[in-house]
Amino acid sequence: MSKIKLGVIFGGESGEHEVSLMSATSVINAIDKEKYEIISIGITKKGKWMIYDGPVDKIESGEWEKIAEERIQENPEKYSFSVIPVGGNNTKNLKELVDVIFPVLHGPFGEDGTIQGLFEMANIPYVGAGVLASSVGMDKIYTKKVLERDGLPVGPYIVLMRSQLENMDDTVVSIEKQLNYPIFIKPANLGSSVGITKAHNKEELIAGLKEAAKFDRKLLLEKHIDGKEIECAVFGNDNPKASVVGHIVPSHEFYDYEAKYFDDGKSKMIIPAPIEDKYSEKIRELAIKAYKGIDASGISRVDFFLNEETGEIYINELNTMPGFTKYSMYPLLWKNTGVEYSDLIDKLIDFAFDRYKEKSR
Numbered sequence: 001m002s003k004i005k006l007g008v009i010f011g012g013e014s015g016e017h018e019v020s021l022m023s024a025t026s027v028i029n030a031i032d033k034e035k036y037e038i039i040s041i042g043i044t045k046k047g048k049w050m051i052y053d054g055p056v057d058k059i060e061s062g063e064w065e066k067i068a069e070e071r072i073q074e075n076p077e078k079y080s081f082s083v084i085p086v087g088g089n090n091t092k093n094l095k096e097l098v099d100v101i102f103p104v105l106h107g108p109f110g111e112d113g114t115i116q117g118l119f120e121m122a123n124i125p126y127v128g129a130g131v132l133a134s135s136v137g138m139d140k141i142y143t144k145k146v147l148e149r150d151g152l153p154v155g156p157y158i159v160l161m162r163s164q165l166e167n168m169d170d171t172v173v174s175i176e177k178q179l180n181y182p183i184f185i186k187p188a189n190l191g192s193s194v195g196i197t198k199a200h201n202k203e204e205l206i207a208g209l210k211e212a213a214k215f216d217r218k219l220l221l222e223k224h225i226d227g228k229e230i231e232c233a234v235f236g237n238d239n240p241k242a243s244v245v246g247h248i249v250p251s252h253e254f255y256d257y258e259a260k261y262f263d264d265g266k267s268k269m270i271i272p273a274p275i276e277d278k279y280s281e282k283i284r285e286l287a288i289k290a291y292k293g294i295d296a297s298g299i300s301r302v303d304f305f306l307n308e309e310t311g312e313i314y315i316n317e318l319n320t321m322p323g324f325t326k327y328s329m330y331p332l333l334w335k336n337t338g339v340e341y342s343d344l345i346d347k348l349i350d351f352a353f354d355r356y357k358e359k360s361r
């Protein structure tokens with residue numbers, strides 16, 4: 001039986017480029033080489049796509065780019081390809097290279113529906129949510145709007161446009177009338193907590209607004225919610241399943257980019273979360289409802305806040321392509337539910353083929 005040609009795409013143009021390199025390294029190392037032929041494709045920060053068949057350990061360090069460039073120069077025919085079919089030349093296209101794609105990409109141009117649309121045009125099965133769900137899941141504001149319309153619990157928030165910061169004094173007054181400190185300030189379309197700050201006063205609020213505006217024209221401001229940070233992994237298509245839930249204990253004031261990826265294990269992930277069963281079951285139920293609410297498929301992680309004193313549960317956000325290193329929360333949640341890392345990859349690829357067949361009917 002011939003191997004399945006699996007395209008693993010990593011890198012990308014977003015601020016989460018380095019996270020993608022870490023995730024892809026873990027995925028490639030864990031894939032069953034007897035079952036899959038791996039075609040690794042890296043995307044540089046400038047958006048250049050390159051086939052990479054060098055050492056896997058050079059991906060995370062970023063050295064893969066130099067190696068891939070050298071191989072293109074040495075053998076352009078072997079290493080050149082087009083993403084979608086191009087008439088009038090002999091260049092291979094992506095559909096000829098792979099049977100299915102695992103886009104281990106995070107952030108804009110990776111999990112926001114843009115590259116998913118490209119795969120749809122190229123008529124290639126791919127792991128993860130489709131165009132619409134990816135777009136909604138990437139945009140924290142629209143995620144909340146969709147969840148609200150489904151009657152699901154989200155915390156108090158307001159939306160700002162970057163242009164409103166030109167009248168900073170008036171904008172700050174308006175914010176302070178609507179939300180009490182502390183306030184979280186977030187770019188609407190980034191993940192891994194990039195560009196997020198927590199403001200305790202006016203000065204920190206202004207600094208946080210300016211920081212978030214570096215990354216996006218749309219800004220989300222949220223009232224701080226007292227409670228535990230709880231996460232739940234979901235996979236599947238029309239009949240999704242939810243994992244056990246986990247609790248994040250950040251080493252920083254909140255679980256920011258540094259805490260997630262560079263704090264040498266000081267942040268803690270407690271799985272299963274030390275909460276009452278009634279809360280765990282409710283969170284798992286809400287995770288599946290949120291997943292279905294944005295029409296997700298394949299994979300997502302749903303993040304919550306739980307206040308055990310009041311019993312209140314709020315959905316914070318959905319991540320349609322969560323961090324995927326062996327030590328990331330998503331695979332660890334499934335490991336503690338009985339699904340090992342390599343088996344999880346297999347399942348996600350199966351979901352990709354199933355979704356493709358369903359759409360092709």
